[in-house]
Amino acid sequence: MAKKKILILIASGLLSMTSFSIISEATTVSSTKLQTSASQSTEQSQIEETSESTAVSESFAVKETDTSDLSETAASIDDLPQSGKIVKRSAAPFAADLPQDPNIIPIDKVFQNPIGNSTSILEDGKLLQLNPAQKSQKGAIWSKKPISLLSDFTFKSYLYLGDQRGSAGDGMTFTLTNDPRMENDATQVIGSSGMGIGAYSTKSGEPYIRNGLSIEFDTYKNQGSSDRMDREISGDNSGHGHVAFVTPKENNNNYDNEHTGVTVAPTYLSDGTWRMLTVHWNAGTKQLSYDLEGIGSSSHEVTDLNAKFGGTTVYWGFTSSTGGKYQENALAMTQIPSSVKSTAELSVNDTGFETEAEANKEDIVTLKNTLHIDNDLKSHRDFADEHQPQMSINLPSELAYEQGSLKIDGIQASDKDIIVAGTRITLDLTDYLVLEKDMVIELKTKLQDSTPEKRLAMNFEYLENGALLQKSNEIAVKIAKPKEKSITVFYQDAATNQEVAPSKQLTGKIGDHYKETPPAVAGFVFKNDSGNAEGTFSETTQDIYFYFRSGELYFMEAPKQIVFGSRKISTTALVKFGTATEGLRIMDERATNKWQVQLKQTQPLTDGTVVMPDVLSFVTDSQSDTISDAAITISEGDQKGETDLSGLLDAGQQRGIKITVPVEYQRLGTFKGALSWTLTDVPGN
Template sequence: MKKKKSLFLLGNTLLFISIFLGHSMITTAVSTNLQTETVESIEETRPEKEQPTEATISSSSSFETDTVDPTSEGLLEEKESLVESQNNSFAAALPEDPNIIPIDKVFQNPIGNSTSILEDGKLLQLNPASKSQKGAIWSKKPISLLSDFTFKSYLYLGDQQSNAGDGMTFTLTNDSRMGTNADQVIGSPGMGIGSYSTKTGQPNIKSGLSIEFDTYKNQGLVDRMDREISSDNKGYGHVAFVTPKENNNNPSGEHSGVTVAPTYLSNGTWRMLTVRWDAQSQQLTYELEGVGSSSLVLNDLNGKFGGSMVYWGFTSSTGGKYQENALAMTQIPSSVKSFAQASVNGGEFASEVEASKGDTVTLRNSLTVDNDLVSAHANTQVEQPQASIELPPEMVYEQDSLAIDGAPVASEDLSIIDSKIVVNLANYLVLEKEMALTLDTKVQDAIPETRLALAFDYLENGTMLQKSNELHVQIAKPKEKTLTVFYLDATNNQELVPSKQVTGKIGESYKELPISIDGFVFKNDSGNAEGVFAEDSQDIHFYYRTGELYFLEAPKQLAFGTLKVTNQPLVKFGQPTEGLRVMDERKQGSWQVQLKQSQPFSNGEFTMPYLLSFVSDTAVSHITDTAINVTESDKKGETDLSGLLDASQQRGIKADIPVEYQRLGTFKGALSWSLVDAPGN
């Protein structure tokens, strides 16, 4: 039997024919061949030219403290007697004001049985809405009239309209009984409003001055004290200065600085009362919200009070007609001077400043405690002095920034609970000497144009004695920043298209993207195409290179598989390992893809002649060492030509091996793809 002739590859009897394709080479003016060793692989997405032009492509992205000394049992008992011993009902609900302060430790025991401190020490009820009530209450400590003071309180005079009586007073007194028999410092009931004498022999406060809030006009034959207030012809009530004396029941000469109410004082309304003392001009001023104001000059403090030190407090009374009398205080009289200011980012200090997110706001409290404000039981020092401030949520304390007169405050003297900062001043306070307390804060996220209010509190033994002026931090309306966006040629920085502008508020985010420009390709930006608008934000630059023509992909290998030697011609389409894709970034021009066989098949011993052809749907072209035109187009962007090499559809590169060229071995060859610029087509 005749043995069958076989072709073996690597120990096999099969013929393996493989064609390897290398890097695709690109030209823009002349034909450039793409040719690589048959076993070389492509690692870059874009091939280099056979005669490359050097180019570099780069990209860049770019307080208030309500504490009690635990050792002060008397204080606790006293507070209990003030708050809990009374069980008088009250109709007045507290105003909704966070500045209302607890005053349960400010006063001595009340005089009479009608006065109560309620609502956790924030509501002073001088008397309930009952007949024949009388009461008074006095500060524990006197204040000096040699220093300015301000008293602020909400005032409530019941809701009895025309049936109200009799009223209440704010009174300053240096009554000599205050040191020995303080419970005797009270005036007569009814028309006396707990301050005056209604006839000779009746009690009155001595060495004093009252501001009365009188809801009943006494104009009869017996009770005639208010006859002189003829302008109160509707009986709405009035406010006036009155000096308590042995008999105030006179038809004239009792009132000064009278303001008649435009409607009933007893109408269920909380009104803000402000009392100011100007030590230099010796002028006392009252202002009652919705009613009016008046002032009185006291030329002779000794003649009026027997000195410059006075206690302050309140008196009230009812008679056959009655009303509830109550107060809710926001600032009590003291001889402490407290002034608050702020600065932004090291700027000038002021009581009104404007700040934005990220700014440093320095708060400063200029504090002076007069020598007159001392412990009732000592002559040389104040008791447990403290300063406090509560920060709004929009401001955060900068750690270790608190200082007094420029020196850091010791950690043991500083207490921070949530947003409240409390400083113990015992080791720093010098009487009659101004001290400056400063601290830094950082502005957080805040609603633009929000007005933040802050104030420092001065306390002794946990009692708030003085609130500073209110300073305000206005959150600034967001400033705007405009950036110019440039589109430039990377080679010469010339503008390719007109620039544009983008505007946004400081703190807002922005993001710009490169645009498409015919004939050019985005290369890189200035590194700030995305960011946040800021005062120092820079313009944005997008850089472009000139558009080019090149292969995105070309087959590195065509495999024809393994074939047996036979007595018939062998026909086989090659299977490419990669696709064929072209990129034309240019603005205009057409291109051609050409193909030639740059290396014939050979197994090292025998070389086959040109046996390949390119088969399309319309033609078959023989492939030799002379380039043939595979396709031509003027399409811009990416063009996928992989379908031209679809062996399953009998398209692409076909091998026709006649019988006489069939040999044992592995045959290798090479094809060269060319991408030709055809501007004239």
């Protein structure tokens, strides 16, 4: 401990008084039996301590935005701009509740106005009712835009054919047509009722759809003499119904050669069941195929597109009819025919792309949409101007869009082309459109939720003129079960790296908070830690280290000076208790051993000429000992931690250091001396 001498001259030679001042020093002596250093140098009793105790207008082709109606803009596909919106009819009550499938898409902007007296779009555009369960109904509905037969396409929809079982009639069709009347008088593009199912001619002179090919879902077998079209379907003896390809023509009411690719239903087609229908066109093989869930599948080759359709583009749609017998005919579509392929994938924290992946809160989830648009137009700008293409995705609320992360083929999209409305992100593709090859759109999101095993599903949506044209496959983020991370907490001697206490394992869930504090270790004092004693569990959380130093025995405080003040020279002995300028406190951080506090005089009181020997004594409540150059023990014990001995130096209670000056030593001047305090380690038995 550092020495600090303080001299205070109290008396003046002009006065008839004597001043006494004693300078003291404190020393800690360590036993050689301690594991720390064998001894400590003598130090002055000065103790110094320092306490150390973080929007958009409704025209998506316009480059300017108007945020006044942002809350109503692009919030859903239905809110996107449109032209020639289909008229929704007031339909008869329908029995077909929608299937519980989030992939069902609204199709009210896809079709022209329906033809006939029966067709309606219901349930916010998600249910196409071709006719209610009533007699003498006939209807048709056609896409607004034709599609190219030079590219593959797929149609997927739930199909409902009522619940009339053996009393059902007549059915519905999925039909491709290049009827020349579509351009100027589309309301005429409908066939005959009854056996014609709204597509065929039941006799010469009756209406039919020209340049077409139908897949019929026929629930009534027409096998009479005047309605003989189904006589060739010999397998349907139970009246279950059938699926087949039929070419509408001037007269389809023939005994044979009307059907190909026939599948006879193993059960009633009209049995109250929603069935998934998949229709696929393979441009390479020129084959149209169907697959009706639970019923069967087949295909039909079109050897000459021009002979069949009069060209390479067709409109697609549906027809239906009822007669004396009836059924409800309805569809709920999940994918509509288009020349667009839309594939979705996602990646978590820049790992590989897949369709479903696990993620944790705060993970970055990159969403990727690969678009491939086939079109006969040579000019991208012509296509963009005519079709107004857009990409849109409605993010789950648990995924937050990372502003500025949307890129097309690696190039950041301009803010003017991005509409963010709530959780829906819509991109105007006009300036980025690429035809006849893949176009990759990526955006980053951050997962905000930690609910274990919650599944967040979404699709990219491709729109033209505000109408949903293609929906990508579903992609999903599944919030991972909380992973656990185990770390070790070590307690080590800072000097030797040896353990001072057994280490322990600390295990917690990823994302959970932890906080560790150093324990009390006998004989050691906490010094510092590895800097990660508090934090959040993650995959990279490191082990925790608490560092300790060996416990020490030392003075926390000792008097620097004992002051007796000034006294007049007297004819009797002068007696006074000195006042200590500081207290007397010790600290024992060791695990074992006792200690002693000793006091001795290292310099007698003197004014430089006269020396006063044996005038000091140490007084307690029970005894008084002369202070000389031989050390006296004033206190001893084995208390650990802080021990305050300041009460031994209470002049007011006549305890502590007393001076007794005989008459013969009294003279004018200032007398000074020195004391030494020693703290000594006493080995245990």
